[in-house]
Amino acid sequence: MARTVEFTDTEFMIAQGARLIEDGKTIFVGWGIPQVVAMLAQKLYVPNVTQLFEFGAIGPQSVLPFVRGTMGGPQNTYRSLQWLNMNWAFSYSATGYMDYGMLGALQVDPYGNINSTFLGGTFRKPERRFAGSGGGNQVASHCWKTIIVIKHEGRRFVPNVDFLTSPGYLDGPGARERAGLPRGTGPYRVVTSKALFGFDERSRKMTLLSVLRGLSVDEVVKEMAFRPLLAPEIGEIPPPTDDELRVLREEIDPARFIIRGEKMSAIG
């Protein structure tokens, strides 16, 4: 039955993100790739997940295909349980009703701190400037378990983020609580286009949990500007399934606007 599956790095990242979501739970979904991850998950794995969006949609069931760039359009808002506004949306997360948060990132550091604001230079004189927090800061602050979805590129995994847009474990154990952030929250997984990371319970440092089938730990770690901790046993992540690829390519993104990327292959 073994055969070679071909896919893009983006497809793999989305597919493995979708597998992490629990059914019957709530997830606060950030702009961009996280939206696609949530769509794939709800379609294939978790029909009873409740998605929540900062623009006030509680529990929408998106209409496919995804209209790229949109957040808050009728397609993303369809068949919600409730339509509200932003201050209410963040009330759901602030009171502890959001089990998961899912966010993209420009840069992430060993404590799972997220930068989505600028790269290089200083805040007043950046080399490259990006969109900033959006609602990411609130999602990373309030949700019980934050999942970060990020391309596996060396420049994105850095010892120190250029700007701390959305909080991970800050500078280590207990730092979130000392800062006043809600107790017991923080980054939970980092989903990349090559691997999956968690965070060590003691040191709160990023820990490699598993890698795409066929990749070695070294191949994954060499493309990071810091060395992550390694789990006692490193797991193997199967490549996207036929169902995952079919839904992504035929139902969610038939124009291949989002799922395009670097070509990869693995034994299915």
Add this chain to the structure above:
Amino acid sequence: MARTVEFTDTEFMIAQGARLIEDGKTIFVGWGIPQVVAMLAQKLYVPNVTQLFEFGAIGPQSVLPFVRGTMGGPQNTYRSLQWLNMNWAFSYSATGYMDYGMLGALQVDPYGNINSTFLGGTFRKPERRFAGSGGGNQVASHCWKTIIVIKHEGRRFVPNVDFLTSPGYLDGPGARERAGLPRGTGPYRVVTSKALFGFDERSRKMTLLSVLRGLSVDEVVKEMAFRPLLAPEIGEIPPPTDDELRVLREEIDPARFIIRGEKMSAIG
């Protein structure tokens, strides 16, 4: 044309209250008699007044007759501009959108401080206990001009209220602002069953402005446990008009549940 008009003290109080309201303005209406004042005013004098109620009705046009005791029923809520909730209602007053507030009171002192909580004894051991603030504290704190509607009885006009439920000018000029209450607000008129009072601009003390036609200043002042200031010229308030009495007796309160009271008469 002069003739004797017969009416109750309550009818007079309601009628003179209704004459104070300006058209094209907003008024935050408290529970009980103020509701009736606002109904009479809107029916006869100020079709374009916007009434606001703490339970979230913005601009209702009440259905008559008044169902005694109700606040928030379909009759009091009919044909509103907007239906919201309590925190929103008080946002309209807190941002300065409410020109007038109108409240009843158990007791009032020379600075227009209102007690609606208890009479006699102490807070923990009161002689008589009443309903407390309701939303009165917010109305008296936020609205630009607060109108107090109160029966003219000696025990109600006291040098010091037993409990300061809703703020007047506290202990004198500038005290509201020093306490942190919104600048430029405070009691504007006290409407009683015998007279009308304002507040002296300098001392912020209650000042007799006018009395029911046929009453002397002494007759009014002797029924108060403090001596109010007197305006340079004391005006004369005509008794309820035929229209006012007809609307009150036939349209608003045909069961005479609210408008009953001590019989009075004056030259109409």
Add this chain to the structure above:
Amino acid sequence: MTNGRIRKEGDVEYRFTHPDDFREHVRDRKGRAPVPKLVTAKEAVAAFVSDGDYIVYDFSSLTRGPQSLIREVIRQRKKDLWIGAEFTLHESPLLVGAGCATRIDVGFLGYGNYIGQAVCDGRVRTYEWTNGGLALRILAGARGVPFLPTRDLLGSDNMNVSAAKTIKDPYTGDPICLVPALNPDVAFLHVHQADVLGNARIFGTNLFALEAALASFRVIVSAEEIVESDEFRKDPMRTTVPYFLVDAVVHAPFGAYPGAMPARYEIDLEHVDRLNAIRTEDQMGKYIEENIDSVADHEEFLDRRVGAKRMQELRRRATIIEGYR
């Protein structure tokens, strides 16, 4: 199990839950999965209301109040309750008269001499938060913050008999009032429509329906009508509370009786007058015996104490429909 903590500052007691403690309850004890929660009032109150609980409700004694749930609380003689009394006319006298409530956050204490006398007699302790202050405390609870600021209460005696605090606002330098978050143990919401999962719709205004549902440890919805779940997804602007905030759904036609349910039935003024007239223990005892203790539940109350003819008449009187849909 009562979840909130009681704090004491001077002569004042107040309920306060650290937002993190409330969050952990939400994480561990509130289900997100869409499961049926339709139970009887008896079951809901037995399972979700405990002695010592802090209770809030929406809307008022005369309009859309959760009267059938209040009566069930009395029938089960829950003890030492603390009531957030807002738009209360009859709930607080009944709950105190039945020996259920011993503390009241005011709000509006209630109608008539009975409850006033109970305060004078020291049978119930009151704290003065005002309606706006209580609504704001619940909003703070619903926003997951320990307090919210307001520019009222300042200068009044309510500040001395509540745990509202004055601080210097760091942006203006002026004094400003803070009120602590309130996370009630139980919120009762009586609504027009609910589904079995707990999605709920109110037509008309409300005091703090969504706030109370978000802020409370447990939420009991009683509904005039049970509708299909799909209705909510077809019309999400009309959803007042989504299912995952709700612990129990009770089907309670005429649940607001003797108050009105807008666009469904009107107030029974004769019954309300009987409530208003209660002054003595004897009158209170008779009312409770006749209308609560001597009937097994709300259905029997409607059948034997109200009657089909009167219910029909009250329905007929509810002629204002516009806007309530």
Add this chain to the structure above:
Amino acid sequence: MTNGRIRKEGDVEYRFTHPDDFREHVRDRKGRAPVPKLVTAKEAVAAFVSDGDYIVYDFSSLTRGPQSLIREVIRQRKKDLWIGAEFTLHESPLLVGAGCATRIDVGFLGYGNYIGQAVCDGRVRTYEWTNGGLALRILAGARGVPFLPTRDLLGSDNMNVSAAKTIKDPYTGDPICLVPALNPDVAFLHVHQADVLGNARIFGTNLFALEAALASFRVIVSAEEIVESDEFRKDPMRTTVPYFLVDAVVHAPFGAYPGAMPARYEIDLEHVDRLNAIRTEDQMGKYIEENIDSVADHEEFLDRRVGAKRMQELRRRATIIEGYR
């Protein structure tokens, strides 16, 4: 006339108005009488937007955004604007590219390289409040309080490049973040329906429509459809903003173009792609010349640059109607 004050703390500037100053504006300058306010976009922007103003808008670039009003601001070349950028993709690049905006509170800075490069070049200054922080600042403005507390922003670098403050919460003893109230000079709301008085209805979600209307010195509503005033009183739950908060009403069919208006017309993705592709001054200049400067107003833009056929096609594509009523 710009109403809000600019404060400076260290390297950070922020807009802050004492609640009392805002209240006096509301008392003296906002009318309560129901008078017709229907004007053209040109008149509304000329009368109610000034150089130096702080502007917020609702909802997003792609959905129900007040795009025709933004284009009119550019057409009139308002200067030195400060933008509360939330759900912005194209407004901030266009306003900066046209030389209108010089400061942005972020939010979400905007889409594409143009605006990022403008920040790097120092042509526009940014402050980082985050989406939640900006929405909360506007809520504070709408509630008439100088600040609101929140348990986010804490621990992040946004705290250093905004005027959010950390204090010790007097109820828990823990650190908590405060954000100052925001009272924008102008709010733009694009809505489904309005009457000539300013009553307005949005169908679907919003960012902070009522909050922005309550918090702002001036409010301009643009509406797809002008309806009878009586409609609002028949259905008060549907009213998003009552008339007395509103200063001007503009009838703007296709006012959200090239974004979508839910249940009315879909996004013009081709036009959006042209906006997304703007990288150089030259491209920006051409876009503005073609779509804004060379047409007299929104009607001429629709007629000459979009065309009836495309508008019809976009209407046809808006097939999701459920819930938007």
